Amino acid sequence: MPGIPSDLPWNQTLGETVPPNTPHAVSVSLPTWKSNVAYEEGERWVLDKMQCGYPRFFIHRSIERLAQNIVQQHGSPDIDKVMLFPTKNAARRCKDFFQRQDPETDLSNIRILEFLPNPEKMPSAKRVLPRVVAYVYSKELWPLAKAFWQHTGEGISSRHAEFCQRALDDGLMVEASCISRPDTPRMSKGPRRYQRHVSVDHDASNGVNGHSNLPTPSSTEPGVPDSAQFVEERFGRHLDVEFAAQAKLAIRRRIAGSLTTDEELPQSLHTAADATNERGKDIPGFSVDDVYLYPGGMNAMFHAHRSLMLARGELPSIMYGFPYVDALKVLEKFGPGATFYGYGSQAELDDLEHRLESGQKFLALFCEFPSNPLLRSPNLKRIRALADKYDFAVVIDETIGNFLNVHVLPYADIVWSSLTKIFSGDSNVMAGSTILNPQSRYYAQLKHIFNAEYDDTQFQGDSVCLERNSRDFITRIQRVNCNAEIIAETLRSHPAIKQVNYPKYSDTRPYYDACRLPNGGYGGLLSATFHHIEDAQVFYDHLQTEKGPSLGTNFTLASPFVILAHYNELDWAAQFGCEANLIRFSVGLEDKEQLKKAFALALSAIPPRETAA
Template sequence: MAAVPSNDTVGQTIPQDTPHAVSVSLPTWEANVAYEEGEKWVVDKMQCGYPRFFIHPSITRLAEGIVAKHGSPETEKAMLFPTSRVANRCVEFLTQQNSKVQPSSFRILDLGSQSGGTSSPNEKIIVPKVTAVLYPSDLWPTAKVFWQHTGEGISSRRAEFCQKAFDEQVLVEQTKTATKQHSKGPRRYQRPMSTDVSAMANANGTTKADETTVNGSGVQDSATFVEERFGRNLNVAFATQAKLAIRRRIAGSLIADSDLPDSLEEPADKSREYPEFSENDVYIYSCGMNAIYNAHRILRLANGDKKSIMYGFPYVDTLKILQKFGPGADFFGHANADDLDDLQRKLESGERYLSLFCEFPGNPLLRSPDLKRIRALADKYDFAVVVDETIGNFLNVHVLPYADIVVSSLTKVFSGDSNVMGGSLIVNPRSRYYKALKQTQEIEFEDNHFEEDSVYLERNSRDFAARIKRINHTAEVIADVLAAHPCVKKVFYPKHSDTKEYYDHCRLPGGGYGGLLSATFHTMEDAQVFYDHLDTQKGPSLGTNFTLTSPFVILAHYGELEWAAQYGCEASLVRFSIGLEDTETLRSRFEAALAVAQSKKDRS
């Protein structure tokens, strides 16, 4: 019999004792509802949360310190960003959303180290740098919306790094200490990085240090990297190599049928389908949603402002980005043939769009869009296609032939360890918009992925290929267990979906159906009892190396349950991200929780 549900772990990091964890324990259905309703017995215990929804304590501490020193704590708050360009976008959003507020109500402070550090002049170092937007406290809800939707805020590791310099009073306002720097070339081609580095970066944020290796492995272990920290500076060499390894790992996985290339070696097989595709077409962002936000932003800059299309029931923030930044979006939430027919009729009648965003497959319903038909419409009516393949992941599916831009959350299964954020954006070299998008990126792209985060992300992703195979296998087993049980109303999984043919069309040789699945139950009580008694970690996020369970619709759409239900997202839906546990052990845990739900049902 499964254990009696307990609230003992409410608010603890997942994994436990992980300072930069991206998930938090909400172990019972009751705890999830209480979190959504803001009940103190849950909210006050939260040590962390998903970073775009919950601002990490280290970031809050630094922001409050900056306001105390440079602002008015009684009337102002601060949002922290990696660069002033990002901060300006935040201010623009705040003023657009609050037309009665005067621009003078906002201040942007660029804070950096007053010296270049204590290392020798020839050593490439990273010194603390952060930009604060000081704004009226009553605009907090709007500022939080920008933070959540765009993913533009700083990471908790950057906050910790900058906090030390701030405490030592060497993180100071740069406008008071900086001297004018003369740069070669037009201003629009000056690409600032998120930290002060003594080497110029190219458009992907890498330097000449990328061409070397450390100890022959390409990237030094993160433990050694941390030991190399001195004072308030970090050595940049390891981080630039880590970023190159990440980009080559992504590029290699898209053009090879087998395991990932090792370390910094060039991908071995470029002949399969896209020989011209390389790591130079891969851009790393602070998180997956930041990659989506910037995909939308650069398309608007490159191709002009027109409405976009959200095709398929999306992860919540993608739709919000399309609606709130730019002219808006048309939403086709069912992702079926009827929706494509409706879209085609609009196009035939003269409606024109900037882009179509979709997920492959969708989250949490795991439906796969008909990318072949979407591509044909895009080619005929001149709009870009942006595919988020986070759930399928690029070792299972190959969506590049149908997309102009491919985005992914590297926070998820690419990392697996639930302790670092990251995102990628890939520009298809065969896209009709390739030249315009690359030129736009030359001007707009900033390497804002904090260097220490990059080192952790590279380390975590080294066994990406092996983990995917194991997760694929176990997820299929669990999907079959759920589908066979009378308490379960419906299982959502690409293999069991009515859109399986579209998924299979893009599935790689040897690729599986991924590690994410969902299930709805005949009654809310069945769902709650099952959830409470299931012996897995329970919290937001997905793609972790351990199985993670969440009442997804309750967490993501608590204030719009009726709206979500229109598209098949019922309140009883439970989402499962399958991890690396032994398959039979995990099967027994699911069967035990299902047995408890059935037993309670039989007694009622």
Template sequence: MLQALGGTVPPNTDHAVSVSLPTWRSNIGYEEGEDWVIGKMVCGYPRFFVHPSIQKLAQEIVRRVGDPETETATLFASIKTARLCQSFIASKVPAEEARKVRIVNFIPAPHAEAGASTITSSLSCVIYPKEWAPHAKPVWQHSGNGISSRRGEFCMRALEDGFLVEDKGSATADSMSQRPCKGPRRYQGRGSINGITRSPPKDAVSPVNGAEDGRDYAQFIEERFGRNLSTMLADQAKLAVRKRIAGVLTADSELPEALETTSAEGRVAGISENDVFLYPSGMSAIFNSHQILMNSRGSLKSICFGFPYTDTLKILQKWGPGCLFYGHGSSEDLDDLEARLKNGERFLGLFTEAPGNPLLRTPDLVRIHKLADQYDFAVVVDETISNFLNINVLQYADIVASSLTKIFSGDSNVMGGSAVLNPKGRFYKLLKETFDREFEDIYWAEDAVFLERNSRDFVSRIEKINSTSDNITAMLKASPLVKDVHYPKYSPTRPMYDGLRNPNGGYGGLFSVTFHSNAEAIAFYDTLEVLKGPSLGTNFTLASPYVLLAHYGELDWAKSFNVDPDLVRISIGLEEVPDLRSRFQTALDAVQKSRK
């Protein structure tokens, strides 16, 4: 049942979020960039591996407006996100060379907006010398603002058929920056920067370049999607998703029911879907929350509390004045922070995860919240791993970020992220005003439709995954072959987790397991008959030697925070318990044999 090396995870999925790395050796080969691995990869986690459809589009853009021999491009959905990339690259190269980094914009041709209200897309392309690609990669990876593979496919077809054309109005298309969708009206279909557009002005010109075969834009859309994906459907999908994330919906629901639900009882008193902002990925939600905090409160250092997902720490280190890092996330760390605060140090905000990845430790949010109130810093919590059905962290945070790519979607075929504001938070008014002013909706309409459909059974999936995970972790915990099981239920920080847990909440679907030797970890991983690759929160059980993938170049650094380089991370899916127990027992048997 194992997927072949480099294949999509899940199998036969064009826009898969994960890629198969079925053996320990293949993970090392991926990190080392060995051809026998890289050459077989048809996809990868989207922020680390540029999807072939996007690679193809970037090559075509450079062929049209650049020099394919010496230049390459990184693609974004708006001029604002492209400028972040442009400025980051420019900061890493000699000042006199920075002019070689330029932005070329593509916009819908006038005739592309003719007809009924439907989707269009703009495209902002950062073009630069090929040797500077290592400077662009961190922006793509850490910011999470790059275009999705579905948008890439759409733009490629639109470009080929003459419905997407270069904006020659100015070198950086400043006019585009005057068309953002901001504030609560961001889902009303104004403009094309958010991936949807309304009917064109009455003076829209007739077709010129492109569409030589006489097809109109409506026919192009019908052929591209197999149906007319209208702004209304995209708007409704985003609204339903935002209601689910606000906690207004507490049971599985189809789209009509989701849209009709108007209950005011959400995750905290007074919350509504207007406090939820959608992003192309979870990291985009974190990146933009940090940007908005700096915009609203000034350029102060941040705090990264607890061993974090790798990109969160990199964001805080590479953008802004840096951060204070507490990798253990312990009470002693909080003692040190409190002493610094008492001595006059001030911070922008504290970023943390509840629980953390991959040790599943939960920070003391109650104490953190008290310090934040006393010393005037914001609290940003990433709740991706446990999710809001299991625990309520919003009551102690100003912003809660999440990767909707994970368990909220489950199908591992679409990216998405969210940032949620706490209407009772001390910075709510300031943050809401800044979000409404600075936020731009660059979440691709087609991705939103897939995400909404995937999340309709979110509640029942969580319940099953909680129960199965409880069973499998107990099995592993009882085995003398296992060194440790990292899971909120068995963590020394369980009291912190239980203090956040909802009445019907469980301990989530993610855990990590360690063994007594590298050979035993390899035997377990290579034998375990589940899909293997990056990501988590999938509807199928997924395994990964997480520390190798996330920290290959800094294993000793990770180990200094008690993160075992040989750790195997498991994300439990929807399989039946007897089936999974059998697979895990076979893997444990292999561990036993490796000892002989």
């Protein structure tokens, strides 16, 4: 490995939050190639410096603190660990996972503890009430707990943990067995579906973009922080229920397409009237009631798969195209398995059609549009035709393409997305969504399952943050599209680079263009494979952008993606085109000339190679 320019200022940020000084950041700075490798190998010089990490791979300090406090009060610290969930149902699914993965495991010591508002110190009913579920298990079962937590995204968020920790410290939240008075008011589980119709904009003159219930800091208050920090610090403790409900409904309307600009926040909240919008203009019957929120993208995908199995039975699935790692794990570990078509090729669709003709049955085909990190687009028209003929569902992850660039709902039975990414942009909140297509042959079955099974587990504080972040989603997408094309062109012109992966330059572009909207672009994500891994290392170490996991940030973020996602299976990933010398770029909102300069400088650091005579 070449020498690491550790003296360079942009490589002095190891372990810091990305963005800097962000308490709930979803990325962490891994500024050199060596630090990424060391992270994967568990070297202390990296791990000991990490202030955070991607939330499904790194337990946030606030979650760890709450878990440790619960163990100390209700368990045995020497033998027990705790995994925190928003509901008992999630904790029970974790226990079921333990049993399926290791039937010989002794689960007799596992306990599920529910923490609820203390009725003796009941806060105002207008405030969000603290509640959390602790899954107490033996330490030796940590690998199973970690796998469930990582694959499913069922755990609580860092904001949720901080909220409950404050309630626990203040005596506002207690373990359920402590609530013994017969006259204690019944604790409401909270809304299982989005049924409450509250106005997002009672009076536009009383708030910003329809948020009339968001209090404005008094100019007489000393030391009042900026608006984002104000919400985090002051109203994280005293969050208004109605305000949080407004935020969730605004998010769902934005996803449905009925909020197309900041100025179009609705006056009426009767969701059935939202059938006519950009997303559903060619989907009769579509409304905001078909949009569901989750605490993360993988959680949305996990529940899409789970709901389909409840609706159609436990059939094997299809993973088409090289996917994000946990998506394949969900299909393999939480059902009867999956047929994996890692190339996303037409030949693989031919093979699938042959299997279908021979009578093989499948639950659903899962795919990304386009894929991460190779940015290849599946032939959705052919996939839809096969699904209609042979009776299987189509589930599409539109995170990378995003619904302002592409329109994939007509081809899908379910569309899911990670709202953590460009929908938010600020890299400080986890969220996901699922959309049901009312024209799907499985719609009635799925709607019945969702009505019975869906839990709204997105923490209200996360909803407020996400709504604020997503208000300028439209204008950000336009700029990101433009900047990404510029960077793709810059990289394509350099001889050290073997291949630039971007929908515009892929051999699957016709399939992308078939779903691209008239004003849609090719997205903000691309990747580049270098001829030599040494050149990739030099380039990465000299690139003056943020460097860490995640994507879809308002700032440019680079990552040696295959090293991070597939370090223990590099040869397996390489056979599908995901080579170790691949670097993924999530292009942000920076000035295009500054971006070009940063990439050009990093390319210029690559030493020239002698060509054969």
